[in-house]
Amino acid sequence: MTPKEQGFFFPAEWHPHxxxxxxxPHxxxxxxxxKLARMRPQYIQFIKAIAQGEKVCINANSEALKTQIIGWLIEAGVDLNQIEFLINPTNDAWCRDHGPAFLINPETKQRQIVNWGYNAWGGKYPPYSDDDALPVKIATYLDLPYVSPGVIMEGGSVEFNGAGTVLTSKSCLLNPNRNPHLSQGQIEKYLCDYYGMNQVLWVEDGIVGDDTDGHIDDTTRFVNEDTVVACVETDQNDENFEVLNTNLQMLKEMRLLNGKQLNIIELPMPKPVYINDFRTPGSYANFLICNAGVIVPVFDNPNDQRxxxxxxxxxxxxxxxxxxxxEIIWGQGSFHCLSQQEPLI
Incomplete structure (x- = not known):
């Protein structure tokens, strides 16, 4: 039986963690x-903010790195009682994409993990085998069952409303560098069967500088069951203008399972965030909803306060x-890309 048939589903990010x-990152x-040393203080502040409301489970590449991390956390005033460490070899920092997808069954009060395959966004950044192995190691650590669908899927490519709908992008999930043997309909079936969904909605593409082929978590996010924030670009000469406008028009045409149109809140893009002449994928939509609040990336940018x-x-x-x-954005991702929530049941 699939997770959906067993009554499991992937809860919305605002479900308690x-x-x-x-x-x-190492x-x-x-x-x-x-740049790794320069981004680290911002990453530590991210840990500190999450730890105000829940545990922070850190995959550390080695015992030596764990010792260093503890020192940095103490220096920043982080409550170490809120921190759990696992020593696991890892390739990179993007836990949203290589980490476990946690499902819940409210009726039986059970949880399980989906062990999606991971290939570093279409094989762009080998090696990635250590990251691909993490969901099973975490399932073992938590003594949770897991299921392996045998297809590539990244957490940043999917967005959930907690009421049976998943939102994703064609440019990513239909890219032949992920699952070239699967049709759109077959991918939708995997999403529904293994995330416990009843509806898949598609936008077109992602933003400039995003090397994931267009993850949804940089453009469109649910804030409740029927409301999204959607990134918009008002400068018609900007490279992001056309694609974000196309996505916006697609969102306006969508209907949820209950027949409702989406409530759409337009969210500005930051003015282009350049580092060393490289346009990074800076986006205010790459926030993390956690128990303590909504952690939003800002960039010392004119549009931050808006x-x-x-x-x-x-x-x-x-x-x-x-x-x-x-500093974090130089790695081509931000707070949502770096994290994966574990729900309470």
Whole structure:
């Protein structure tokens, strides 16, 4: 039986968490030169913010790195009682994509893990075998059953409303560098069977600088069952204008399972975030919803405050926590990309 047939589903991110999982950055290929050291203080502040409301489970590449991490956390005033460590060899830091997908069954009060395959966004950044092995290792650590569908799927490519709908992008999940043997209909069946969904909605593409082929978590996010924030670009000369406008028009045509149109809140893009002439995929949509609040990446950018104000209105019952990510973004991802939530049951 598939997880869906057993009554399991992937809950919305605002469902209460037991913990958030992270894979501590150590690969200086992703943050070249001194950039790994420069991004680390921002990453530690991210851990500190999550730890205000839940456990933070950290995959550490080695005992030596764990010792260093503990020192950095103590220096930042993080409560170590909120931190759990697993020593696992890892290739990179993007736990949203290589980490476990946790399913819940509210009727039986059970959880299980989906062990999707992971190939570093179409084989772009080998090696990735250590990251691909993490879901099973975490399932073993938590003594949870797991299921392996045998297809490539990344957590950043899917967005959930907690009521049977998953939102994704054609440019990523239909890319032949993921599952070339599967049709769109077959991919939709995997999404429904293994995430416990009843509906798949598709936008077109992602933003400039995103090397994942267009992950949804940089463009469109659910904030409740029938409302999304959708990134928009008002500068018609900007490279992101056309694709974000196309996505917006597609969102306006969508209908949820109950027949409702989506409520759409337009979220500005930051002014282009460049590092060394490289346009990074800076986006305010790459936030993490956790027990402590909504952790939003900001970039010391003219549009930061406007985005914060909009997200505060979108999440009236949650604290919005803006944190600088202008060094983290060099790795071509931000807070949502770096994390994967573990729900309570």
């Amino acid at each position: 037991r913990a958030t999982w992270l894979t501590f 690969n200086d290929h992703s943050w070249q030169g001194d 985005a914060i104000d909009i997200l505060e209105q979108a999440f009236p019952d949650r604290k919005v926590i803006p944190l600088l990510a202008n």
